[in-house]
Every structure is written in structure tokens, then in C-alpha cells.
Amino acid sequence: MRTPKKGITDADLITAAIEGNAPVVDANTAAAILACSPRTVCRMCEQGKLKSLKVMGMWRVNKAALFELAGMPITAGATDHE
Numbered sequence: 189m190r191t192p193k194k195g196i197t198d199a200d201l202i203t204a205a206i207e208g209n210a211p212v213v214d215a216n217t218a219a220a221i222l223a224c225s226p227r228t229v230c231r232m233c234e235q236g237k238l239k240s241l242k243v244m245g246m247w248r249v250n251k252a253a254l255f256e257l258a259g260m261p262i263t264a265g266a267t268d269h270e
Contacts, residue, residue: 205251206260212241212248221258 198220205213205221215226218238222229230247233240239253255262 205254211251213251213254215247215249218247218249218254221254221260 201217201220205217213221215229215233218229219226229238229249232238233242233247233249238257239250240247242248252262
């Protein structure tokens with residue numbers, strides 16, 4: 189498992205993703221939700237297993253697809269935009 193940034197816990201990342209209005213999250217947040225490493229998330233993105241897009245060299249994961257994969261209910265902030 190990865191080491192979160194100093195002062196930021198996985199729970200903080202998950203809460204921000206659930207409560208936020210952005211339709212995408214970064215690989216670190218996706219990793220916290222899926223309980224895996226950010227590298228695993230990047231591999232899933234590269235293989236097309238997770239709906240995502242690459243912006244300025246960094247993966248952005250579709251929140252609705254992520255929540256579906258994680259078995260979480262989709263909240264109002266999670267939309268199906270790319």
C-alpha cells in the first residue's frame with residue numbers, strides 16, 4: 189500500500205471525492221477508494237479497465253465509473269462526464 193502525503197489520509201481523499209462536485213479524481217484518490225496503489229490505477233487506465241483520460245501527463249478517473257467499480261453508490265456529485 190502507498191504512503192499518503194503528509195497530513196492527508198486516505199479517508200480525507202475518499203471524503204473529498206464523495207463530497208466534491210468534480211466529475212473526475214486523480215490517481216491517488218482513485219487508489220485510496222480502490223485500496224490499491226496509484227500505479228495499479230494507472231495500469232487500469234492504460235488498459236482501458238477504468239474510464240479515464242490523461243491530462244498533462246496525469247490520469248484523471250471518471251468518478252461515476254470509479255464508484256461503480258468500487259461498489260459504492262453514485263452520489264449527486266458523481267456524473268457520467270468524461
